[in-house]
Amino acid sequence: MNKCKVGIIGSGNIGTDLMYKLERSDALELTVMIGIDPDSEGLKLAKDRGYQVINNGIDGLLDKMELADIFFDATTAKAHAHHHDILSSYGKKVIDLTPAAIGPFVVPPANLEEHLDATNVNMVTCGGQATIPIVHAINQACPVDYAEIVATVSSKSAGPGTRANIDEFTRTTSRAIEKIGGANKGKAIIILNPAEPPINMRDTIHVLVAEEGKQEEIKASIKRMVKYVQEYVPGYRMSGEPLFDGKQVSVFVEVEGAGDFFPSYSGNLDIMTAAAAKIGNEMAKKGLAVTKN
């Protein structure tokens, strides 16, 4: 099969972890990694593994646009706005892992199909990727009036960007719980836990459903969803059965990462790169971005 050529912009932790995930893809072929720091570990690793390396940012790509048709952007919201303008003028597709949210939010099990044609899609937040599938699953079985998620991540896995702008996480995730999860009202909480050894990402999803008595349908829908997410995040699992109390349903999830570049406790980072890779795969498989040659 003719693989779709892809590039990564951003040679930090996220971009580097994504590199390992793309290597396992049967639909995508990573060709280039673009960074701004020639000494970054990510660029060095990319070079060692035989990819083209550009170390002067998007400017260095301008005369090599043929290298890829889909780009993953793992830089910053501000840089992404600039990258988006350039890449879209060349007709490239962009999967945005920054908080920029220029394109629609995509959480693969909930709405990937709707946005396979989009030129720019956004990955919401790590908490969103881990919890919105569950909200969506419950909403399919019984309408969700209110959904609230609590994402607890190890301090070590929360980078300076997240820390400096924690409100962005809360706001964006809340909005996506409504928009993609289907809840009438959404609320997100993030907690950083510095325990040693670091804890795996844990997520709790509390929802209020419109009516009682749909326990079996809800449980079955959640179980199907967990299986779906496990296809791209094998370490995604429920801890125990969902708890029911009147109209309230509480679901507990743990996310263990694949341990590619991140340590496996960083399930929160892993689920972002895994979901991004999943989106790239599906875009490629649909043949919407097949290379022209």
Place this chain on the structure above:
Amino acid sequence: MKRDLHIVDVTLRDGSHSMRHAFTEEQVKQVAKGLDQSGVEYFEVSHGDGLGGSTLQYGFSKVNELKLIEAAAAQCSQAKISVLLLPGIGIKEDLEDAVKAGAKMVRVATHVTEADVAKQHLQLGRKLGLTTVGFLMMAHMAPVEKLVEQAKLFESYGAEIVYVTDSAGALLPHQVTERIKALKDNISCEIGFHGHNNLSLAMANTLAAVEAGATYVDGSLRCLGAGSGNTQTEVMAAVFERYHYQTGVELYPIMDVANDVVAKFMPRPQEINGSSLIMGYSGVYSSFLLFAQEAAEKFGVDERDILTELGRMQAVGGQEDLIFEVAREIAEQQKHTV
């Protein structure tokens, strides 16, 4: 009013945990009026988990906290209202709303090792002209050097006062002294102390803090706060008077609001029972108390086992969801061993 010490009463915020976040407007009005008339300079009104804390995770507020802040503000002739904000739960817009409702002080609270998530909220507090406070929670969980490092971050973001917050009521007096002294030596902000009475040390710890240089101290009327509650405000007023500190708080009026108002609506006495003792002993966040009791009942396990396990897991403030998981796991294990 010359004050050597600033007493911040937290009945209407920390007490929200004990009240399961069900304060009514009338209760708040009466407490606010009494605190104002007693000469209390600052008192805090918010959901127990701070602005935006009304959730399934922590309990929904019976009355919207903004309404309660407004009701309290309307009673104040001299007292000023503080609000609590935990980044990750509340957001900047919540603070802006609280200021419109009448807040004059913000206390931005993070776990003792995570001060950097508070930068934008502390900066906003200063921009809005509030008295801006950084609150380092679960202070017993980090070594003194770490506490100093994190306090310096708060100071660099614009905090005017930095608190050592003993959320679990786990610190011993000499540990309080050591922490306050270290901050005094390393930062130029004023220093505060917030205690919990799980080991019956809240007053002793508060006194140790003041003697080591703290100038802001928290208390609640009749100890109405999470776990076994806080340092008792009216007791503190009496003790500091005996020590010849000027707090500006008058003893009889503060006793009256404690006993004639707060005691009347308290759901249970703030005594040290088996669970709250274990919280202080194993260093568990005080607001877990009622949730642990509920979970213990639901899964038929000993609440002390739940709390001890949470301490072992190094749970931090806000992880109420973990309580039910831990209770369920203990129940599962017991099923297998029987």
